[in-house]
Amino acid sequence: MRTLDNIVELRQLVAGWRHRSETVGFVPTMGNLHAGHLALVDDARNNADRVVVSIFVNPMQFGPGEDLEAYPRTLKADQEKLVEAGVDLLFAPDVASIYPRGEENTSTVAVPSALTDVLCGRDRPGHFRGVATVVAKLFNMVQPDVAVFGEKDWQQLQVIRRMTEDLNLPVKVLGSPTMRETDGLATSSRNQYLSEEERQRAPLLYQVLQQVSTALSRDRGSLEAALAAGRQRLEEAGFEVDYLEARDRDTLGPPGEGPINVFGAARLGKARLIDNLAVPAPGKAPA
Amino acid sequence: MRTLDNIVELRQLVAGWRHRSETVGFVPTMGNLHAGHLALVDDARNNADRVVVSIFVNPMQFGPGEDLEAYPRTLKADQEKLVEAGVDLLFAPDVASIYPRGEENTSTVAVPSALTDVLCGRDRPGHFRGVATVVAKLFNMVQPDVAVFGEKDWQQLQVIRRMTEDLNLPVKVLGSPTMRETDGLATSSRNQYLSEEERQRAPLLYQVLQQVSTALSRDRGSLEAALAAGRQRLEEAGFEVDYLEARDRDTLGPPGEGPINVFGAARLGKARLIDNLAVPAPGKAPA
Missing domain, CATH: 3.40.50.620 (HUPs)
Structure with a gap:
Protein backbone atom coordinates (compact mmCIF):
# COMPACT_ATOMS: atom_id res chain seq x y z
CA MET A 1 0.00 0.00 0.00
CA PRO A 177 -25.16 -0.89 6.48
CA THR A 178 -24.29 0.16 10.01
CA MET A 179 -21.86 -2.16 11.75
CA ARG A 180 -22.80 -2.92 15.35
CA GLU A 181 -21.09 -4.34 18.40
CA THR A 182 -22.58 -7.62 19.69
CA ASP A 183 -24.83 -5.67 22.05
CA GLY A 184 -26.18 -3.50 19.23
CA LEU A 185 -24.19 -0.29 19.78
CA ALA A 186 -23.27 1.23 16.42
CA THR A 187 -19.51 0.99 15.88
CA SER A 188 -17.98 4.48 16.07
CA SER A 189 -14.67 6.16 16.82
CA ARG A 190 -16.47 8.24 19.41
CA ASN A 191 -17.42 5.15 21.46
CA GLN A 192 -13.94 5.28 22.98
CA TYR A 193 -14.92 8.50 24.75
CA LEU A 194 -17.26 6.32 26.90
CA SER A 195 -16.21 5.14 30.37
CA GLU A 196 -16.57 1.41 31.00
CA GLU A 197 -19.79 2.04 32.89
CA GLU A 198 -21.20 4.32 30.16
CA ARG A 199 -20.27 1.71 27.56
CA GLN A 200 -22.60 -0.72 29.34
CA ARG A 201 -25.50 1.72 29.07
CA ALA A 202 -24.75 2.92 25.53
CA PRO A 203 -26.70 0.21 23.60
CA LEU A 204 -29.92 1.68 24.98
CA LEU A 205 -29.91 4.17 22.10
CA TYR A 206 -30.18 1.30 19.61
CA GLN A 207 -32.78 -0.48 21.75
CA VAL A 208 -34.92 2.66 21.83
CA LEU A 209 -34.62 3.06 18.05
CA GLN A 210 -35.73 -0.57 17.66
CA GLN A 211 -38.67 -0.01 19.98
CA VAL A 212 -39.84 3.10 18.12
CA SER A 213 -39.27 1.43 14.77
CA THR A 214 -41.31 -1.62 15.76
CA ALA A 215 -44.14 0.52 17.12
CA LEU A 216 -44.23 2.58 13.91
CA SER A 217 -44.19 -0.47 11.67
CA ARG A 218 -47.34 -1.66 13.44
CA ASP A 219 -49.09 1.68 13.66
CA ARG A 220 -47.82 4.94 12.24
CA GLY A 221 -50.33 6.74 14.42
CA SER A 222 -48.27 5.75 17.47
CA LEU A 223 -45.39 8.01 16.40
CA GLU A 224 -45.59 10.75 19.01
CA ALA A 225 -46.23 8.36 21.90
CA ALA A 226 -43.41 6.03 20.84
CA LEU A 227 -40.94 8.90 20.53
CA ALA A 228 -41.95 10.36 23.92
CA ALA A 229 -41.56 6.96 25.61
CA GLY A 230 -38.19 6.42 23.93
CA ARG A 231 -36.91 9.83 24.93
CA GLN A 232 -38.00 9.21 28.53
CA ARG A 233 -36.18 5.86 28.66
CA LEU A 234 -32.99 7.51 27.42
CA GLU A 235 -33.22 10.43 29.81
CA GLU A 236 -33.92 8.13 32.79
CA ALA A 237 -30.76 6.24 31.87
CA GLY A 238 -28.71 9.45 31.97
CA PHE A 239 -28.59 10.24 28.24
CA GLU A 240 -28.88 13.89 27.24
CA VAL A 241 -31.07 13.58 24.14
CA ASP A 242 -30.24 15.92 21.24
CA TYR A 243 -33.05 14.52 19.15
CA LEU A 244 -35.20 11.45 18.67
CA GLU A 245 -37.22 11.78 15.49
CA ALA A 246 -38.80 9.88 12.63
CA ARG A 247 -38.27 11.33 9.16
CA ASP A 248 -38.63 10.48 5.50
CA ARG A 249 -35.51 8.46 4.73
CA ASP A 250 -34.70 10.26 1.48
CA THR A 251 -35.84 13.86 1.91
CA LEU A 252 -35.32 13.99 5.71
CA GLY A 253 -38.66 15.83 5.77
CA PRO A 254 -41.52 15.00 8.14
CA PRO A 255 -42.64 11.38 7.95
CA GLY A 256 -45.20 10.89 5.18
CA GLU A 257 -46.18 8.02 2.92
CA GLY A 258 -42.62 7.15 1.89
CA PRO A 259 -40.02 5.02 3.69
CA ILE A 260 -39.12 6.27 7.16
CA ASN A 261 -36.06 6.06 9.39
CA VAL A 262 -35.93 6.74 13.12
CA PHE A 263 -32.99 8.96 14.07
CA GLY A 264 -31.43 9.45 17.47
CA ALA A 265 -28.55 11.53 18.85
CA ALA A 266 -27.71 11.68 22.52
CA ARG A 267 -24.82 12.61 24.76
CA LEU A 268 -23.55 10.11 27.27
CA GLY A 269 -20.64 11.38 29.34
CA LYS A 270 -18.10 12.86 26.89
CA ALA A 271 -19.49 10.99 23.87
CA ARG A 272 -22.15 12.15 21.44
CA LEU A 273 -23.71 8.99 20.03
CA ILE A 274 -25.81 8.92 16.86
CA ASP A 275 -27.69 6.09 15.25
CA ASN A 276 -30.65 5.46 12.98
CA LEU A 277 -32.86 2.60 11.94
CA ALA A 278 -35.19 1.95 9.04
CA VAL A 279 -38.84 1.49 9.92
CA PRO A 280 -39.98 -1.73 8.22
CA ALA A 281 -42.91 -1.35 5.87
CA PRO A 282 -46.18 -2.27 7.67
CA GLY A 283 -46.52 -6.03 8.06
CA LYS A 284 -42.83 -6.71 7.56
CA ALA A 285 -40.53 -7.91 10.31
CA PRO A 286 -38.24 -5.24 11.79
CA ALA A 287 -34.64 -5.24 10.55
CA MET B 1 -20.58 19.01 -35.28
CA PRO B 177 -8.09 38.87 -24.08
CA THR B 178 -11.12 41.09 -24.60
CA MET B 179 -12.20 41.39 -28.20
CA ARG B 180 -13.13 44.93 -29.22
CA GLU B 181 -14.97 46.61 -32.05
CA THR B 182 -12.86 48.94 -34.20
CA ASP B 183 -13.89 51.90 -32.02
CA GLY B 184 -12.79 50.08 -28.83
CA LEU B 185 -16.16 48.95 -27.47
CA ALA B 186 -15.81 45.50 -25.89
CA THR B 187 -17.69 42.94 -27.97
CA SER B 188 -20.76 41.73 -26.04
CA SER B 189 -24.16 40.20 -26.65
CA ARG B 190 -25.65 43.05 -24.66
CA ASN B 191 -24.39 45.66 -27.15
CA GLN B 192 -27.40 44.85 -29.30
CA TYR B 193 -29.62 46.42 -26.64
CA LEU B 194 -28.09 49.78 -27.66
CA SER B 195 -29.89 52.14 -30.04
CA GLU B 196 -27.85 53.38 -33.01
CA GLU B 197 -27.25 56.66 -31.26
CA GLU B 198 -26.24 54.96 -27.98
CA ARG B 199 -23.90 52.69 -29.91
CA GLN B 200 -22.04 55.81 -31.08
CA ARG B 201 -21.53 56.93 -27.48
CA ALA B 202 -20.78 53.47 -26.02
CA PRO B 203 -16.98 53.41 -26.68
CA LEU B 204 -16.60 56.19 -24.12
CA LEU B 205 -16.48 53.53 -21.39
CA TYR B 206 -13.33 52.09 -22.93
CA GLN B 207 -11.85 55.53 -23.49
CA VAL B 208 -12.39 56.42 -19.83
CA LEU B 209 -10.76 53.15 -18.71
CA GLN B 210 -7.79 53.97 -20.96
CA GLN B 211 -7.57 57.45 -19.51
CA VAL B 212 -7.64 56.21 -15.90
CA SER B 213 -5.21 53.41 -16.71
CA THR B 214 -2.72 55.81 -18.32
CA ALA B 215 -2.96 58.24 -15.42
CA LEU B 216 -2.37 55.44 -12.92
CA SER B 217 0.56 54.02 -14.82
CA ARG B 218 2.23 57.45 -14.54
CA ASP B 219 1.26 58.16 -10.96
CA ARG B 220 -0.64 55.84 -8.68
CA GLY B 221 -1.31 58.81 -6.41
CA SER B 222 -3.65 60.20 -9.07
CA LEU B 223 -6.14 57.39 -8.54
CA GLU B 224 -9.00 59.24 -6.88
CA ALA B 225 -8.77 62.25 -9.18
CA ALA B 226 -8.60 60.07 -12.30
CA LEU B 227 -11.62 58.01 -11.24
CA ALA B 228 -13.65 61.12 -10.38
CA ALA B 229 -12.84 62.71 -13.73
CA GLY B 230 -13.70 59.50 -15.58
CA ARG B 231 -16.99 59.11 -13.77
CA GLN B 232 -17.89 62.70 -14.58
CA ARG B 233 -17.14 62.21 -18.30
CA LEU B 234 -19.39 59.15 -18.38
CA GLU B 235 -22.22 60.82 -16.51
CA GLU B 236 -22.06 63.89 -18.72
CA ALA B 237 -22.43 61.60 -21.73
CA GLY B 238 -25.60 60.08 -20.26
CA PHE B 239 -24.11 56.89 -18.75
CA GLU B 240 -25.51 55.76 -15.42
CA VAL B 241 -22.33 54.58 -13.70
CA ASP B 242 -22.62 51.44 -11.53
CA TYR B 243 -18.95 51.58 -10.63
CA LEU B 244 -15.61 52.86 -11.82
CA GLU B 245 -12.84 51.44 -9.67
CA ALA B 246 -9.24 50.28 -9.63
CA ARG B 247 -8.54 46.98 -7.87
CA ASP B 248 -5.87 44.38 -7.44
CA ARG B 249 -6.19 42.23 -10.56
CA ASP B 250 -6.01 38.89 -8.73
CA THR B 251 -7.62 39.41 -5.31
CA LEU B 252 -10.04 42.15 -6.45
CA GLY B 253 -9.09 43.88 -3.20
CA PRO B 254 -8.12 47.56 -2.91
CA PRO B 255 -5.22 48.53 -5.19
CA GLY B 256 -1.89 47.86 -3.52
CA GLU B 257 1.57 46.99 -4.72
CA GLY B 258 0.44 44.21 -7.07
CA PRO B 259 -0.88 44.45 -10.63
CA ILE B 260 -4.02 46.55 -10.99
CA ASN B 261 -6.98 46.61 -13.36
CA VAL B 262 -9.45 49.44 -13.82
CA PHE B 263 -13.05 48.21 -13.86
CA GLY B 264 -16.14 49.98 -15.15
CA ALA B 265 -19.84 49.14 -15.37
CA ALA B 266 -22.43 51.59 -16.62
CA ARG B 267 -25.92 51.59 -18.02
CA LEU B 268 -26.61 53.21 -21.34
CA GLY B 269 -30.24 53.01 -22.39
CA LYS B 270 -31.34 49.39 -21.97
CA ALA B 271 -27.78 48.02 -21.94
CA ARG B 272 -25.50 47.44 -18.97
CA LEU B 273 -21.96 47.63 -20.31
CA ILE B 274 -18.93 46.32 -18.44
CA ASP B 275 -15.28 46.48 -19.30
CA ASN B 276 -11.87 46.45 -17.66
CA LEU B 277 -8.31 47.29 -18.50
CA ALA B 278 -4.93 46.38 -17.05
CA VAL B 279 -2.90 49.27 -15.68
CA PRO B 280 0.56 48.99 -17.21
CA ALA B 281 3.41 48.75 -14.73
CA PRO B 282 4.97 52.22 -14.17
CA GLY B 283 7.15 53.28 -17.05
CA LYS B 284 5.56 50.85 -19.51
CA ALA B 285 3.37 51.90 -22.39
CA PRO B 286 -0.37 51.42 -21.81
CA ALA B 287 -1.92 48.34 -23.45
Missing part, protein backbone atom coordinates in the same frame (compact mmCIF):
# COMPACT_ATOMS: atom_id res chain seq x y z
CA ARG A 2 1.24 3.46 -0.91
CA THR A 3 0.69 6.33 1.52
CA LEU A 4 0.64 9.76 -0.11
CA ASP A 5 0.10 13.20 1.36
CA ASN A 6 0.08 15.31 -1.77
CA ILE A 7 -2.44 15.76 -4.53
CA VAL A 8 -0.04 15.69 -7.48
CA GLU A 9 1.29 12.21 -6.68
CA LEU A 10 -2.21 11.00 -5.83
CA ARG A 11 -3.46 12.07 -9.25
CA GLN A 12 -0.49 10.49 -11.02
CA LEU A 13 -1.06 7.16 -9.36
CA VAL A 14 -4.81 7.15 -10.03
CA ALA A 15 -4.23 8.29 -13.64
CA GLY A 16 -2.00 5.25 -14.14
CA TRP A 17 -4.79 2.95 -13.00
CA ARG A 18 -7.30 4.71 -15.23
CA HIS A 19 -4.95 4.37 -18.15
CA ARG A 20 -5.15 0.59 -17.63
CA SER A 21 -8.97 0.86 -17.45
CA GLU A 22 -9.02 -0.03 -13.77
CA THR A 23 -11.92 1.37 -11.77
CA VAL A 24 -11.41 3.17 -8.49
CA GLY A 25 -13.35 2.83 -5.23
CA PHE A 26 -12.95 5.45 -2.53
CA VAL A 27 -13.59 5.49 1.23
CA PRO A 28 -13.11 8.93 2.82
CA THR A 29 -12.53 8.72 6.60
CA MET A 30 -11.28 10.77 9.52
CA GLY A 31 -9.02 7.88 10.56
CA ASN A 32 -9.02 6.03 13.89
CA LEU A 33 -10.23 3.11 11.88
CA HIS A 34 -12.41 0.34 13.27
CA ALA A 35 -14.34 -2.62 11.89
CA GLY A 36 -17.02 -0.28 10.53
CA HIS A 37 -14.52 1.44 8.27
CA LEU A 38 -13.07 -1.88 7.13
CA ALA A 39 -16.56 -2.97 6.08
CA LEU A 40 -16.70 0.14 3.88
CA VAL A 41 -13.34 -0.86 2.41
CA ASP A 42 -14.74 -4.32 1.62
CA ASP A 43 -17.71 -2.70 -0.14
CA ALA A 44 -15.36 -0.51 -2.16
CA ARG A 45 -13.24 -3.52 -3.12
CA ASN A 46 -16.36 -5.40 -4.25
CA ASN A 47 -17.28 -2.49 -6.52
CA ALA A 48 -13.95 -1.43 -8.02
CA ASP A 49 -10.53 -2.71 -9.08
CA ARG A 50 -8.57 -0.35 -6.85
CA VAL A 51 -9.35 1.02 -3.40
CA VAL A 52 -8.28 4.44 -2.12
CA VAL A 53 -8.88 5.40 1.52
CA SER A 54 -8.37 8.95 2.73
CA ILE A 55 -7.70 10.00 6.30
CA PHE A 56 -8.35 13.66 6.97
CA VAL A 57 -9.76 15.20 10.14
CA ASN A 58 -11.61 18.03 8.43
CA PRO A 59 -11.57 21.20 10.54
CA MET A 60 -14.37 22.77 8.46
CA GLN A 61 -16.94 20.30 9.75
CA PHE A 62 -16.14 20.85 13.45
CA GLY A 63 -17.90 23.66 15.31
CA PRO A 64 -16.48 25.77 18.14
CA GLY A 65 -16.22 23.66 21.30
CA GLU A 66 -16.40 20.39 19.37
CA ASP A 67 -13.74 17.68 19.57
CA LEU A 68 -11.45 18.76 16.68
CA GLU A 69 -8.28 18.76 18.80
CA ALA A 70 -9.31 15.72 20.85
CA TYR A 71 -10.34 13.66 17.82
CA PRO A 72 -8.16 10.51 17.97
CA ARG A 73 -5.34 10.46 15.38
CA THR A 74 -3.81 6.99 15.01
CA LEU A 75 -2.12 6.95 11.60
CA LYS A 76 0.33 4.11 12.30
CA ALA A 77 -2.36 1.70 13.53
CA ASP A 78 -4.67 2.81 10.72
CA GLN A 79 -2.02 2.05 8.10
CA GLU A 80 -1.55 -1.47 9.44
CA LYS A 81 -5.28 -2.16 9.26
CA LEU A 82 -5.50 -0.82 5.71
CA VAL A 83 -2.54 -2.90 4.52
CA GLU A 84 -4.23 -5.96 5.94
CA ALA A 85 -7.49 -4.97 4.24
CA GLY A 86 -5.69 -4.87 0.88
CA VAL A 87 -6.11 -1.15 0.27
CA ASP A 88 -4.06 0.15 -2.67
CA LEU A 89 -3.55 3.74 -1.59
CA LEU A 90 -3.90 5.73 1.60
CA PHE A 91 -4.24 9.46 1.00
CA ALA A 92 -3.44 11.33 4.20
CA PRO A 93 -3.03 15.04 3.44
CA ASP A 94 -2.40 17.76 6.02
CA VAL A 95 -4.73 20.72 6.53
CA ALA A 96 -2.55 23.07 4.46
CA SER A 97 -2.85 20.78 1.41
CA ILE A 98 -6.62 20.75 1.61
CA TYR A 99 -7.12 24.40 2.62
CA PRO A 100 -4.02 26.25 1.37
CA ARG A 101 -5.60 29.62 2.20
CA GLY A 102 -7.22 28.40 5.44
CA GLU A 103 -10.62 26.78 5.83
CA GLU A 104 -12.25 30.18 6.43
CA ASN A 105 -11.07 31.49 3.07
CA THR A 106 -12.19 28.96 0.50
CA SER A 107 -15.13 28.17 -1.75
CA THR A 108 -17.79 26.05 -0.08
CA VAL A 109 -20.60 23.78 -1.22
CA ALA A 110 -24.03 24.34 0.36
CA VAL A 111 -26.61 21.58 0.06
CA PRO A 112 -30.29 22.68 0.35
CA SER A 113 -31.18 23.47 3.94
CA ALA A 114 -34.02 20.92 4.02
CA LEU A 115 -31.25 18.31 4.30
CA THR A 116 -28.70 20.24 6.36
CA ASP A 117 -30.68 22.23 8.94
CA VAL A 118 -32.47 19.26 10.55
CA LEU A 119 -31.28 16.49 12.90
CA CYS A 120 -27.52 16.87 13.49
CA GLY A 121 -27.45 20.05 11.40
CA ARG A 122 -29.72 21.89 13.84
CA ASP A 123 -27.23 21.42 16.66
CA ARG A 124 -24.14 21.75 14.44
CA PRO A 125 -24.53 24.81 12.17
CA GLY A 126 -22.08 24.69 9.26
CA HIS A 127 -21.26 21.04 9.90
CA PHE A 128 -22.76 19.70 6.68
CA ARG A 129 -21.37 22.57 4.62
CA GLY A 130 -17.98 21.41 5.88
CA VAL A 131 -18.79 17.81 5.01
CA ALA A 132 -20.14 18.59 1.53
CA THR A 133 -17.18 20.85 0.75
CA VAL A 134 -14.45 18.44 1.79
CA VAL A 135 -16.11 15.48 0.08
CA ALA A 136 -16.51 17.47 -3.16
CA LYS A 137 -12.81 18.36 -2.95
CA LEU A 138 -11.75 14.78 -2.20
CA PHE A 139 -13.91 13.45 -5.03
CA ASN A 140 -12.18 15.87 -7.41
CA MET A 141 -8.75 14.90 -6.12
CA VAL A 142 -9.26 11.13 -6.24
CA GLN A 143 -11.80 11.02 -9.11
CA PRO A 144 -13.21 7.66 -8.03
CA ASP A 145 -15.89 5.68 -9.85
CA VAL A 146 -17.62 4.75 -6.60
CA ALA A 147 -17.40 6.06 -3.05
CA VAL A 148 -18.70 4.30 0.05
CA PHE A 149 -20.16 5.90 3.19
CA GLY A 150 -21.66 4.34 6.31
CA GLU A 151 -25.40 4.38 6.87
CA LYS A 152 -24.79 5.11 10.55
CA ASP A 153 -24.27 8.73 9.47
CA TRP A 154 -27.45 8.60 7.40
CA GLN A 155 -27.92 12.34 7.13
CA GLN A 156 -24.32 12.72 5.99
CA LEU A 157 -24.92 10.04 3.36
CA GLN A 158 -28.00 11.87 2.07
CA VAL A 159 -26.14 15.20 2.02
CA ILE A 160 -23.32 13.63 0.02
CA ARG A 161 -25.71 11.89 -2.37
CA ARG A 162 -27.45 15.19 -2.98
CA MET A 163 -24.22 17.19 -3.39
CA THR A 164 -22.91 14.61 -5.85
CA GLU A 165 -26.13 14.63 -7.86
CA ASP A 166 -26.59 18.41 -7.80
CA LEU A 167 -23.02 19.17 -8.87
CA ASN A 168 -23.08 16.34 -11.44
CA LEU A 169 -19.98 14.74 -9.99
CA PRO A 170 -19.29 11.53 -11.95
CA VAL A 171 -19.16 9.38 -8.81
CA LYS A 172 -21.54 6.63 -7.69
CA VAL A 173 -22.27 7.01 -3.97
CA LEU A 174 -22.94 3.77 -2.07
CA GLY A 175 -24.31 3.43 1.46
CA SER A 176 -23.04 0.59 3.65
CA ARG B 2 -22.86 17.10 -32.94
CA THR B 3 -25.49 18.99 -30.94
CA LEU B 4 -26.57 17.25 -27.73
CA ASP B 5 -29.01 18.28 -25.06
CA ASN B 6 -28.54 15.47 -22.55
CA ILE B 7 -25.76 14.67 -20.13
CA VAL B 8 -25.60 10.91 -20.73
CA GLU B 9 -24.83 11.26 -24.45
CA LEU B 10 -22.45 14.13 -23.75
CA ARG B 11 -20.45 11.96 -21.35
CA GLN B 12 -20.43 9.02 -23.77
CA LEU B 13 -19.04 11.14 -26.58
CA VAL B 14 -16.38 12.76 -24.39
CA ALA B 15 -15.44 9.37 -22.88
CA GLY B 16 -14.80 8.09 -26.41
CA TRP B 17 -12.37 10.93 -27.04
CA ARG B 18 -10.63 10.37 -23.70
CA HIS B 19 -10.31 6.69 -24.52
CA ARG B 20 -8.30 7.72 -27.57
CA SER B 21 -6.19 10.03 -25.36
CA GLU B 22 -7.63 13.14 -26.98
CA THR B 23 -7.72 16.25 -24.80
CA VAL B 24 -10.85 18.36 -24.45
CA GLY B 25 -11.21 22.14 -24.50
CA PHE B 26 -14.42 23.74 -23.29
CA VAL B 27 -16.07 27.11 -23.85
CA PRO B 28 -19.21 27.67 -21.74
CA THR B 29 -21.46 30.39 -23.17
CA MET B 30 -24.99 31.75 -22.93
CA GLY B 31 -25.26 31.67 -26.72
CA ASN B 32 -25.97 34.59 -29.06
CA LEU B 33 -22.46 34.06 -30.25
CA HIS B 34 -20.27 36.82 -31.66
CA ALA B 35 -16.64 37.22 -32.67
CA GLY B 36 -15.61 37.36 -28.99
CA HIS B 37 -16.93 33.85 -28.39
CA LEU B 38 -15.29 32.57 -31.55
CA ALA B 39 -11.94 33.87 -30.29
CA LEU B 40 -12.49 31.76 -27.15
CA VAL B 41 -13.18 28.77 -29.40
CA ASP B 42 -9.89 29.41 -31.22
CA ASP B 43 -8.06 29.49 -27.90
CA ALA B 44 -9.69 26.20 -26.87
CA ARG B 45 -8.72 24.62 -30.20
CA ASN B 46 -5.12 25.76 -29.74
CA ASN B 47 -5.02 24.08 -26.33
CA ALA B 48 -6.87 20.80 -26.91
CA ASP B 49 -7.67 18.15 -29.51
CA ARG B 50 -11.43 18.50 -29.22
CA VAL B 51 -13.60 21.54 -28.56
CA VAL B 52 -16.92 21.51 -26.72
CA VAL B 53 -19.07 24.64 -26.54
CA SER B 54 -22.08 24.86 -24.24
CA ILE B 55 -25.02 27.19 -24.67
CA PHE B 56 -27.09 27.61 -21.54
CA VAL B 57 -28.82 30.78 -20.34
CA ASN B 58 -28.40 30.09 -16.64
CA PRO B 59 -31.39 31.34 -14.63
CA MET B 60 -29.47 31.08 -11.34
CA GLN B 61 -27.16 33.94 -12.28
CA PHE B 62 -29.92 36.37 -13.20
CA GLY B 63 -31.49 38.51 -10.46
CA PRO B 64 -35.10 39.68 -10.24
CA GLY B 65 -35.75 42.34 -12.89
CA GLU B 66 -32.69 41.36 -14.92
CA ASP B 67 -32.86 40.33 -18.58
CA LEU B 68 -33.34 36.54 -18.23
CA GLU B 69 -36.41 36.44 -20.47
CA ALA B 70 -35.12 39.08 -22.87
CA TYR B 71 -31.69 37.50 -23.21
CA PRO B 72 -31.28 36.78 -26.94
CA ARG B 73 -31.60 33.08 -27.87
CA THR B 74 -30.34 32.36 -31.36
CA LEU B 75 -29.52 28.63 -31.46
CA LYS B 76 -29.75 28.18 -35.24
CA ALA B 77 -27.37 31.02 -36.05
CA ASP B 78 -25.07 29.96 -33.20
CA GLN B 79 -24.86 26.43 -34.58
CA GLU B 80 -23.83 27.71 -38.00
CA LYS B 81 -21.06 29.81 -36.51
CA LEU B 82 -19.78 26.88 -34.41
CA VAL B 83 -19.76 24.50 -37.39
CA GLU B 84 -17.71 27.03 -39.31
CA ALA B 85 -15.36 27.42 -36.32
CA GLY B 86 -14.72 23.65 -36.36
CA VAL B 87 -16.31 22.91 -32.99
CA ASP B 88 -16.74 19.18 -32.30
CA LEU B 89 -19.70 19.29 -29.95
CA LEU B 90 -22.36 21.78 -28.97
CA PHE B 91 -23.99 20.99 -25.63
CA ALA B 92 -27.29 22.86 -25.37
CA PRO B 93 -29.28 21.52 -22.41
CA ASP B 94 -32.61 22.86 -21.21
CA VAL B 95 -33.17 24.23 -17.70
CA ALA B 96 -34.74 20.99 -16.45
CA SER B 97 -31.61 19.02 -17.36
CA ILE B 98 -29.38 21.36 -15.41
CA TYR B 99 -31.72 21.97 -12.46
CA PRO B 100 -34.04 18.93 -12.31
CA ARG B 101 -35.45 20.08 -8.94
CA GLY B 102 -35.49 23.77 -9.89
CA GLU B 103 -32.68 26.27 -9.47
CA GLU B 104 -33.95 27.24 -6.00
CA ASN B 105 -33.65 23.67 -4.74
CA THR B 106 -30.12 22.60 -5.52
CA SER B 107 -26.65 22.58 -4.00
CA THR B 108 -24.68 25.75 -4.71
CA VAL B 109 -21.04 26.77 -4.74
CA ALA B 110 -20.11 29.94 -2.85
CA VAL B 111 -16.76 31.56 -3.61
CA PRO B 112 -15.29 33.77 -0.82
CA SER B 113 -17.13 37.07 -0.61
CA ALA B 114 -13.95 39.11 -1.15
CA LEU B 115 -14.29 38.09 -4.82
CA THR B 116 -18.08 38.02 -5.15
CA ASP B 117 -19.39 40.97 -3.13
CA VAL B 118 -17.45 43.69 -4.95
CA LEU B 119 -17.83 45.27 -8.41
CA CYS B 120 -20.67 43.51 -10.29
CA GLY B 121 -21.42 41.37 -7.22
CA ARG B 122 -22.40 44.40 -5.15
CA ASP B 123 -25.18 45.28 -7.57
CA ARG B 124 -26.08 41.68 -8.40
CA PRO B 125 -26.39 39.66 -5.17
CA GLY B 126 -26.28 35.92 -5.84
CA HIS B 127 -25.00 36.45 -9.39
CA PHE B 128 -21.58 34.91 -8.85
CA ARG B 129 -22.98 32.07 -6.77
CA GLY B 130 -25.08 31.26 -9.84
CA VAL B 131 -22.04 31.51 -12.10
CA ALA B 132 -19.79 29.39 -9.85
CA THR B 133 -22.50 26.76 -9.44
CA VAL B 134 -23.33 26.33 -13.11
CA VAL B 135 -19.68 26.31 -14.16
CA ALA B 136 -18.85 23.67 -11.52
CA LYS B 137 -21.74 21.59 -12.85
CA LEU B 138 -20.74 22.05 -16.50
CA PHE B 139 -17.11 21.21 -15.68
CA ASN B 140 -18.30 17.97 -14.07
CA MET B 141 -20.54 17.15 -17.02
CA VAL B 142 -17.98 17.84 -19.75
CA GLN B 143 -14.82 17.03 -17.75
CA PRO B 144 -12.59 19.16 -19.97
CA ASP B 145 -8.82 19.51 -19.67
CA VAL B 146 -8.97 23.24 -20.31
CA ALA B 147 -11.77 25.80 -20.27
CA VAL B 148 -11.62 29.28 -21.77
CA PHE B 149 -13.32 32.44 -20.49
CA GLY B 150 -13.17 36.02 -21.73
CA GLU B 151 -11.20 38.64 -19.82
CA LYS B 152 -13.97 41.15 -20.49
CA ASP B 153 -15.79 39.49 -17.58
CA TRP B 154 -12.67 39.70 -15.45
CA GLN B 155 -14.40 39.25 -12.12
CA GLN B 156 -16.21 36.19 -13.46
CA LEU B 157 -12.88 34.78 -14.64
CA GLN B 158 -11.36 35.27 -11.18
CA VAL B 159 -14.40 33.72 -9.48
CA ILE B 160 -14.15 30.68 -11.76
CA ARG B 161 -10.40 30.37 -11.27
CA ARG B 162 -10.90 30.46 -7.52
CA MET B 163 -13.81 27.99 -7.54
CA THR B 164 -11.82 25.59 -9.71
CA GLU B 165 -8.77 25.84 -7.46
CA ASP B 166 -10.71 25.65 -4.17
CA LEU B 167 -12.77 22.62 -5.22
CA ASN B 168 -9.72 20.97 -6.81
CA LEU B 169 -11.46 20.56 -10.13
CA PRO B 170 -9.00 19.01 -12.59
CA VAL B 171 -9.52 21.75 -15.19
CA LYS B 172 -7.07 24.40 -16.41
CA VAL B 173 -8.84 27.76 -16.65
CA LEU B 174 -7.57 30.10 -19.38
CA GLY B 175 -8.42 33.77 -19.81
CA SER B 176 -8.74 35.18 -23.32
